[in-house]
Amino acid sequence: MSRWDESSLYQLTSVRFRLLLREPEAVFWIFVFPILLAMGLGIAFRNRPADVLQVGATTAELTRALDADKGLAAATMDEAAGTHALATGNILLLAIQRPEGVAYKFDDTNPDARTARLLADRAVQTAAGRQEAVPAKNELVHETGSRYIDFVVPGLLGMNLMGSAMWGLGFSIVDARQKKLLKRMVASPMPRWQYLTSFLLSRLAMLVIEVAAFLGFARLVFGVPFRGSLWQLGLLCVLTSLAFSALGLLVASRARTLEAVSGLMNLVMLPMWILSGVFFSASRFPVAIQPVVRALPLTAAIDAMRGNMLQGINLVQLAVPVAILAAWLVVPFAVSLRIFRWR
């Protein structure tokens, strides 16, 4: 046996690592699931050439005028059929020929319908001989970094770091407590700090694989940009993972059964899935609850990672979210060390 092998911290950490890798479900949720999710979202929200919008018109003349616009595909139908087509979502807008002019029937809360209204009116007016007052032409940009997939990848990364850290710690600790293994461990001369530290160390080892696999995939398949420094991004990932590990430790510090800890875990994570801006910007929530939203660790983590990856901001400018994450690391860790149930 080598010296390295005899170290209890090394043994505890490698056991932790091995146990995780031998759990096929855990491997799926940590490594495969985020990649599948990114792939699904990437396909669903890929930037297509601007859609052709389906519209209807009550006369053949109107239909011809609308069809002249490249962004519209028009069909002739009477008003009753058109209203039905509108209601079922087959068309976005119905142009009705009235004695006094043209009426547009559409849902103004639907952005596509509003676009159809603008295009339809332009087509109708142009067909009637309207001239542009100011000459205008389009210059198109399809820049990476402003697509939905670019926005959502840092969000998914944050969410994944949260899930794997919290489940990784919470579940294993409560499982060991329930099986009286925790009690057996403290009955041996094992230093208690090493037991908890081994979780953090194996988490960090796992993190390298996890983050590299996910970001590598996002880079290769979707060309997601990395504008900020990579080592700072790595540091952010480590900080995020440690903060959520501390939170997982806190959640697991008293629970006696897996059912109890699962409930607590979901209670803690659910608000963050909704509020922290994984899939859409957290600033969409009302101003009144913004202080709460901003104080959540997942919001801070995702903000910081978006800042790094998409805007290339450095850590100094990200001081606020970094400070929030650090607070979420220190406070839950200190509290859970005090209240931890060792048996």
Place this chain on the structure above:
Amino acid sequence: MTGMQMAETTERAIDVKVPSLLLRGLRKAFGDVVAVNGLDLEVAGGECFGLLGPNGAGKTTTIEICEGLTAPDAGSVELLGLDWGAGAGQLRQRIGIQLQETQFPEKLTVEETLRLFRSFFERGISVEESIRTAQLEEKRKARVGGLSGGQKQRLAMACALVGDPELLFLDEPTTGLDPQARRHLWDLVEQLKQAGRTIILTTHYMEEAERLCDRVAIMDHGSVIALGTPQQLIASIGGEHIVEFAVTSCEPGAQEASAHDAAHGVVDAEPLKAIPGIQSHRVDAGLHQLSVSELHTAVPRIFAALREQGLHLSEFRTHSATLEDVFVGLTGRNLRDE
């Protein structure tokens, strides 16, 4: 036995002067339930000591207080001359513990589990040796989840042994095992005894205590109600043999309808107690128990006395008195009643 082991055995022999375990006035209550009620015990070095009692007697609480896992409400605990306050770090290195119902991680192998536990101890035996001692050589690479109950228990034992402890605590080591696995584990404990370790074990199997322990404390309701070698305890109930019998009345009609009632009511115990050599008589669920010292002369007289009362024997057997009988004699209950 290797030379190294012999050297350690002599080293242990020096420690005999200090009691391996010393408990004074131990008390522990959980809410209203008093689990341990003023316990005093002393276990000498090299002794195999058994705490015997029914479930709920306070055995596990007592042993966990000794192991430093539960703090007593009152009283003092001294192990190897050290206490759990100042000497905790040193004690953890010097004792071995096997807890009731520990489940080791199912996806680790036997070898990995032992290597992990070995790493906690500054000194001890090699992982190889612990595997050999527990006779798990063939299961070395097997995952814990695939082991049988007996093998898991031997693994727990091996985990307790990797630090080469001077004092070994075994909490109900054979509970839930089949007879063969139990005998296998007894052999292992015998082997450890011979190596000169002090062993403290709890059990609710009297045959286990009789077979393994040099001395036994019988516990009930948190107190020690009897203490001594198994032979002393058995001798204390007076007769070294137990006669058990059940009767039915001779009238054919009563036999089927209420054989049970007949057995209760009909026997007049006085003529039985008058027989020389019969020390005591008790009835439990229709079964009469006599504690007897002169079996060969007493048995014909028992037959005669029952015939005179017009009773028919439906069961009759004798056995040598056991610790179970001691417990029954002291408490009027069976060990496994609860």
